[in-house]
Amino acid sequence: MPPRRRSAPIPESLTPDNLTAIAAALADGKRPTVYLREGTPSLGLAPGASARVLSIDGTTLTVKPSGVNDELPYEADELRITKNPPPEPEKPKPAKSVARPAAARRSGPVPSAAAATKPAGPKPAPAKSTAPAPKPATTPTETAPPAKKSTRRTAARKAPAAVTVTIHGSAENEWSVSVTRGGRKLPRSRSVTPDSVESAMAELGDEQAQAATSSILNAAREEAQRRVDELSRELAAAREALAILDGST
Template identity: 45%
Template sequence: MPPRTRAGASGLTAENLATLAAAIAEGRRSTVYLREAMPSLGLEAGTSAKALSVSGNTVVIRPKGVDDELPFEAEELLASRPKPAAGATPARAASKAGGTKTELAVHQGIEPGPPPAPKPRTSSAAPVAASSAEPPAPRKRAPAKKKAPAAVAVTIHAGADGEWSVAVTPGAKRPAKSTPVTADAVERAVRELGDPATVDAVESILAVARESAAAKVEELSRQLEEARAALEALGAAD
């Protein structure tokens, strides 16, 4: 399921869910809209989707241009297409105009003046001194590490025609109805699927989990050593 910043319009209300359920039961088309973008599927915020079923607070939808049926929480969907933020175009135009003025001012400020009169060279040491006075070149910043997503959802879809597909959604929430499994079982399963994007997404989550576990072990070891030292000190005092 999609990532989940909560900004802008609110999600589906209980009344919206009831209306959707009634329309689906009557065979009428029911359309909802995504609150947030789903880059992994190439979907933008506000993309329309067909509502297929409603179960409690969960709505199963098929987004436009996607063959998969995906479960979403009501708070992640909208009953109407969101409106674009007002004032975006004027602000962009103002920014462009401001940038042009700044560029002109800079060019005016760096016009070269008359060249200085040449000074007689007194010794060969002068160029060395001038060279040493030059400021050091700025240090290059190390490229920022790509931050792993906090969670991913791996969705496997099976069609009645016997076709199977797998999709990865970064930053997804845990579905309401899910069964716990072990990390090594998941890693073996995604490797068997043979999809590089799925393998990379799962391994990035496992790497973060390993680092967290290693840090916890290190902290507990440090606390254990401190406790032993304190116990030895108490024994020596006796």
């Protein structure tokens, strides 16, 4: 019988193949499901909670966890494709050693069959020695020097959790910043001014981020200029009407 193939181990977090499959599902209009590796008690999320993927950008996924009315960003290493964690690999059991009795070897000629079948008589008791047993020589005990305590600390430092900073911009030119640390979103987002967002994008030097923010900022500038022109026309008309009224009096 041919040996059975062992199934490949389930990865602990999302793999590049998982990200490719999720991106393809989103392109087809589907909302694939992923699961949180760690819980977020402040949001009532336990480890293994399900979440629907809304969008993906590189290794950052924007998801909506079950029971939470908010969209949260997570990294691929904070999610997994299955609800339960992968089982730990079985440790190989040590092989049991079977003790084999060693064959007793006898020196000298092989006894005859008659001698082998002859019942053995009682063995004589060993003679007791009357000489006193020698006492072990007493030697002064040497005390070992106390071991020096190591002054180095071997405690491993825990690496800080990943931080995600998200800038939200609306069509009304309203901007805010939210921070997520290790999958846990801070309570509230903070409002920021459009000029600070434009300065931050210029400092980052990312062309895609600048293009995305500039589209909203330019639209807001055009709307503001249109409003200024409209109010200017209304003001000119009001002044003209006032001049006519002043001339009539």
